[in-house]
Amino acid sequence: MRVVLDTNSLLVSIGRLSRYRPIFDAFLQGEIKFLVSNDTLTEYQEILERKANAAVAPNITALLLRSHEVEQIDIHFKWSLIDQDADDNRLRP
Numbered sequence: 001m002r003v004v005l006d007t008n009s010l011l012v013s014i015g016r017l018s019r020y021r022p023i024f025d026a027f028l029q030g031e032i033k034f035l036v037s038n039d040t041l042t043e044y045q046e047i048l049e050r051k052a053n054a055a056v057a058p059n060i061t062a063l064l065l066r067s068h069e070v071e072q073i074d075i076h077f078k079w080s081l082i083d084q085d086a087d088d089n090r091l092r093p
Helices: 007-014 021-028 038-051 056-066 086-091
Strands: 033-036 070-072
Touching: 007 021, 007 038, 007 056, 033 038, 038 056
Parallel strands: 033 070
Antiparallel strands: none
8 A cells, every 4th residue: 555644644653652653563564655755755854853853853764765665756746735734735646
């Protein structure tokens, strides 16, 4: 299964004791593939640095960049469907 994961969903799935950890575990076990763009990776790192830990953010980003379970995509058109938080538009491949 290929998924686009919202930044907040990634954030809450990383903690080992989180009830959302099965999402991250499914990624680590190769059960799901994350679709990411450069904008998405940048947002992941920015939010992780701010809300989690500055040391965790580069480790997660490096994991995503070298994982076979991550597919980097190029976005050729921006729909701009989300008015409330324009940054969320970058999550729409």
